[in-house]
Amino acid sequence: xxxxxAVAPLTTADAEALVTxxxxxxxxxxxxxxxxxxxxxxxxxxxxxxxRAVLISGETSTRKAYTALQLNAPTADLVGAVQPGGxxxxxxxxxxxxxxxxxxxxPLRREGRLxxxxxxxxxxxxxxxxxxxxxxxxxx
Numbered sequence: 001x002x003x004x005x006a007v008a009p010l011t012t013a014d015a016e017a018l019v020t021x022x023x024x025x026x027x028x029x030x031x032x033x034x035x036x037x038x039x040x041x042x043x044x045x046x047x048x049x050x051x052r053a054v055l056i057s058g059e060t061s062t063r064k065a066y067t068a069l070q071l072n073a074p075t076a077d078l079v080g081a082v083q084p085g086g087x088x089x090x091x092x093x094x095x096x097x098x099x100x101x102x103x104x105x106x107p108l109r110r111e112g113r114l115x116x117x118x119x120x121x122x123x124x125x126x127x128x129x130x131x132x133x134x135x136x137x138x139x140x
Contacts, residue, residue: 005111007110007111007113007115008110008115009039009040009115010037010039010040010045010108010110010115010116011045012045012046014037014045014139015037015039015045015046015116016046017138018035018037018046018108018118018135018136018138018139019035019037019046019047019048019135021134021135021137021138022035022118022120022131022132022134022135023035023048023050023131024134025130025131025134025135026050026120026122026123026127026131029123029127029130029131031122031123031127031131032050032051032052032053032054032057032122033049033050033053033057033061033120033121033122033123033128033131034047034048034049034050034053034057034058034060034061034062034120034121034122035047035048035061035118035119035120035131035135036058036061036062036064036065036118036119036120037065037108037116037117037118037119038062038065038066038069038116038117038118038119039115039116040069040114040115040116042066042069042070044062045116047061047062049061049122050122053121053122054122056121057121057122058121059121060100060102060104060119060121060122061104061119061120061121061122061128062098062119063098063099063100063105063119064100064102064103064104064105064119064120064121064128065105065117065118065119066097066098066099066100066105066117066119067098067099067100067101067105067119068105068106068107068117068118068119069105069107069114069116069117070097070099072107072114073107074103074105074106074107074129075100075101075102075103075104075105075106075119075129076103076104076125076126076129078101079101079102079103081101082101088101102125102128103125103126103128103129104119104120104121104123104125104128104129104131104132105117105118105119105120105132106118106119106129106132106133106136108136108139109139110139118132118135118136119132120132120135
């Protein structure tokens with residue numbers, strides 16, 4: 001008989017801390033961003049758009065988080081998969097889902113289990129990825 005150990009879900013306090021950490025990393029780099037945190041079911045737990053962040057960054061941060069959650073992978077690792085000839089080439093248009101294959105989305109795991117995702121938008125893709133990584137360093 002196998003037993004499954006429960007893993008604590010992502011809390012609103014976790015989500016707010018992640019948003020704060022990502023925004024601090026962005027601010028230190030001189031970037032203005034939007035940050036989205038979703039729970040394991042894809043529901044919004046926290047969102048913040050800096051006053052000066054480009055408006056579309058709110059949408060891109062949310063789509064990056066959703067993509068990282070649904071595919072359980074950093075969006076930076078998926079960019080090549082949607083290029084012509086890639087295994088996911090038709091995925092962005094095949095589904096009626098808000099997927100976005102640009103760096104800045106990361107799955108959130110606790111004890112190896114998927115508990116949510118974070119998405120950052122507004123900086124260069126490599127910056128957004130780094131800001132998200134800085135935030136998830138908090139979860140340990």
